[in-house]
Amino acid sequence: RLHVVMLSLIKLPRVFTINQVPKVFHEDSIISGYRPPCSSATDCILSLFQLTNETLNIWTHFVPTWYFLWKLVTVVLTQSAWQDAFTWPLVILLLSCSMYPLASSCAHTFSSMSERARHICFFFDYGALSFYSLGSAITYSAYVFPDKWVNSFFHQCYIPIAVLNTVICTTLACYSRFPECQSPKFSKCLRVVAFAYPYLFDNIPLFYRVFLCVGEGCTNNDTNILHYNHIGLAFLTGFLFATHLPERLAPGSFDYIGHSHQLFHVCGILGTYMQIKAIEQDMETRRSWLLDHSIPFTFANSLGAGLLCVVLSLTIIIIYSLPLLSATTLQEKKRGKGPKKAKSARTARSPVS
Template sequence: MLNLIKLPQVFTINQVPKVFHEDGIISGYRHPRSSATDCILSLFQLTNETLNIWTHFLPTWYFLWKLVTVVLMQTAWQDSFTWPLVVYLISCCIYPLASSCAHTFSTMSVRARHICFFFDYGALSFYSLGSAITYSAYVFPDKWVNSFFYQYYIPIAVLNTAISTGLACYSRFPECQSPRFRKIVRVTAFAYPYLFDNIPVFYRVFLCVGQGCTDNDAIILHYNHIALAFLTGFLFATHLPERLAPGSFDYIGHSHQLFHVCSILGTHFQLKAVEQDMVTRRPWLLAHSVPITFSNSLGLALLCVVVNLTIIILYSLPLLSAPVGQKNKKHGKGPKKTSGKLCNRC
């Protein structure tokens, strides 16, 4: 059937505006003003984005199945102890889905590209808060539960969520004029919340000795998650291997695909570790930890959604209000070699 459908044409790096360029990727680019239909059809042809999309779209269904299992089979709504896990699983469904949608529709226009990735960044920061909420509920070492740091851990994580989304969205504007600065800002926007969220895990896994360190079967799972998380960050920051051999990994094997795979595997191990801690430590946590309520679990998730959507709207308004005629004049009707000035134009 696909033989009867005319698939969209792909282009080289010199045929698309600079804002669409990827380091070390020479070919496989889609039309920079694709229709929504073309974007969907491109899922079934090999471009430099195809595997980026599928490596996050397919795992979404796995995490959705896990969420449904918890909500329906474990009667989550009747057991507040599972609410942090519900928040975390919701974030695990949203961030790969937002990423796959962003990669799918980001070639409709420069404006659409920016806004699509605004939502991607908001979803990632929401996932960061979901991780923090589950860590606070299930993962903190025994000796840190109810400590000073424990009391302020979630409020700081909420603040980090807003900062992360704001910085990541801002990083799209100096994208072509200052690519190195843009990269530093974007890496910082995601690395800092991750490092903060995982302070209790790092302490428990690498530093804590003696009584109260909560040494159980989840430790090896936390090790796996940490290793994959750092590999994910390394791939995102370095653009390896395509930087070493530009054009050789345009369709299969470039860093963003590997980044997606490692992030999903890392999330899988993180989920297993959280579930292990939740089951193993439940009696002790119910007796010694702060009770889990709507306000410190699901309520925080709703607050995060509202804050992130507000930030995304504030960044999107200048793009949406840009004159369409000016955009069309700058970009023309088809791919062509363009200057870096187009990066901030919509």
């Protein structure tokens, strides 16, 4: 009885239709299930336990975060990661795999607090995805490159270009939020390009290895099956993100369960899981050969590159966030001055009257 009484005392936030929230909160072909556009942090957390159009977006990334964190802790504690430079790229990947779903779930949770909060929350989401992209590149450079490309000129330039791509990705993705209300299609295309470009670059060595390479030096082993699974899920993830299917075919029918962003999250997480499995198998089966023939495993091409990515992405996020914060502060000051002026004017008139 006590828990029933407690639940009855908790007032869950009401949900709105698309016509009741500002345009910046609109989602393509999602008609209902919107949370209040000026929710408090408490309301946002309470909304995790009611069905809205964001609920499954949050949980489909929040729950897998703990699996990836468990994997990260396992590698660090059981494989003596800090003493073995060969495992450093895997540590960066697992760290990025833990960060991006956590950042995504937090962004979806607190994005209904205000327009400014929505933009800033997703800035961090995009920065985390850029970090994941670099984590993938670092592990591909370390464990996945086909034998015949190892130590090539492209291999030596691969990580520096991947770091540059994180800057491009975060910058374009953050910028894509500003024209969203006026030009939603342009904004969507810009965001798709921002994430598709680094993914395609990162996977050049993998695509060559599993689709094009023939003969000696192609690294044709059992791990390729896992890579095929990961690639298939990755392209399905991109397809769902770009097309807004199935809700575009029946607007309003998938508002709460089954819309593209939920499916996008699920496919993305499954793809990441398959990617980690493939990389761990490549890492185990190719270890001795890679230690003898590949580029040396150093701080600069693993942990250092990841740290640089974090610093650059945070800098970009701050640059984009400052105008939003200053504009809000200015509006609050104007609202604060208004009543004071009105009060002073009434005070000045009162002796005359």
